[in-house]
Amino acid sequence: MRKEKFVYNTQTLRYEKVVEPLRIKIFRVLGFMCAVLVSAVIIISVTLRYFPSPREQALMNELNNTKNQINEFQHDLGIISKELNYLQDRDAHVHRMIFGMDPIDTNVWDGGIGGHNQYSDYQHFRNTGELMTETQSRIDKLKRQLVIQSKSLDEVEELALNREEMLASIPAIKPIRSDKLQRNIRSLSGFGMRMHPIFKRRRMHTGIDFTCPKGTPIHASGQGKVVNIRHLKNGYGTHVIIDHGFGYKSLYAHMSKVDVKIGDQVTRGQVIGAVGNTGTSTAPHLHYEVIYKSEKVNPIHYCMDGLTDEEYQELVNMASISNQSLD
Numbered sequence: 001m002r003k004e005k006f007v008y009n010t011q012t013l014r015y016e017k018v019v020e021p022l023r024i025k026i027f028r029v030l031g032f033m034c035a036v037l038v039s040a041v042i043i044i045s046v047t048l049r050y051f052p053s054p055r056e057q058a059l060m061n062e063l064n065n066t067k068n069q070i071n072e073f074q075h076d077l078g079i080i081s082k083e084l085n086y087l088q089d090r091d092a093h094v095h096r097m098i099f100g101m102d103p104i105d106t107n108v109w110d111g112g113i114g115g116h117n118q119y120s121d122y123q124h125f126r127n128t129g130e131l132m133t134e135t136q137s138r139i140d141k142l143k144r145q146l147v148i149q150s151k152s153l154d155e156v157e158e159l160a161l162n163r164e165e166m167l168a169s170i171p172a173i174k175p176i177r178s179d180k181l182q183r184n185i186r187s188l189s190g191f192g193m194r195m196h197p198i199f200k201r202r203r204m205h206t207g208i209d210f211t212c213p214k215g216t217p218i219h220a221s222g223q224g225k226v227v228n229i230r231h232l233k234n235g236y237g238t239h240v241i242i243d244h245g246f247g248y249k250s251l252y253a254h255m256s257k258v259d260v261k262i263g264d265q266v267t268r269g270q271v272i273g274a275v276g277n278t279g280t281s282t283a284p285h286l287h288y289e290v291i292y293k294s295e296k297v298n299p300i301h302y303c304m305d306g307l308t309d310e311e312y313q314e315l316v317n318m319a320s321i322s323n324q325s326l327d
Helices: 022-050 054-098 120-124 129-161 163-169 309-320
Strands: 006-009 014-017 192-195 202-205 208-211 217-219 224-231 238-245 248-253 255-258 271-275 285-292 295-297
Touching: 054 129, 129 163, 163 238, 224 248, 238 255, 238 271
Parallel strands: none
Antiparallel strands: 006 014, 192 202, 208 285, 217 271, 224 238, 238 248, 248 285, 255 271, 285 295
């Protein structure tokens, strides 16, 4: 039973009971309720944090196991990525080199996907969002690289199936027979900067000059299709261009006659004409060029037939001397 309070009234000389206003009672009740509520929240929070229920404990264990599993996935993804990069490296430096293919562009291999953030949904997960984003990003990158590598192997496989045709097409023999070639000549002019015989200044010589008598047969250095025949008063003079496919073309200049026509399919070793002295030329010879993917390359690397190692090395040495060209 609640105690009643009395105060002494000096005017009436009596003790009078103290009556609290209603608002004081309401404030007291509200204060008590607030105190109880705050205490309850604190107790519940501490209990949930340090004394979780069996269901919450199971969820926490499951979350920790999930994190550990994702970390193991990350480790496995690292191994897979390393092996895939090794496969790509072999593809670039072995398979593609054998078939003369350019390696896969590193920007394409390591490239990502632009646009919106495709992993924004994971940001809502406070505990695992960052880990899930990183894992999914690595998975997507591996998927893209697998697709790129698969397409690359398809290209290599196609070239392997056409290997016989490719080997027959790539320029691989000298356009002049070995027994017709003047090997002890000092006027052999190779690929590089040379003194021009007419203009008397150093210019880039984009082929090899084979000196031999006028009328010497000229042979196609690989199978292909005749795509150009021109008869000029200067420059290359009468010349033929053969497209061998696989990025290769060959050019035969200063000819005295042509035995093929545009559109003809020729085989390696087939006679296509004869050596001459047409165009800008100072003596009968064949100016021979090899073009790979629109770039003129050193033909000396495509002239190994019919020569011993010593003779080939001598030919390379002679072709590298910075002397005067014949055209």
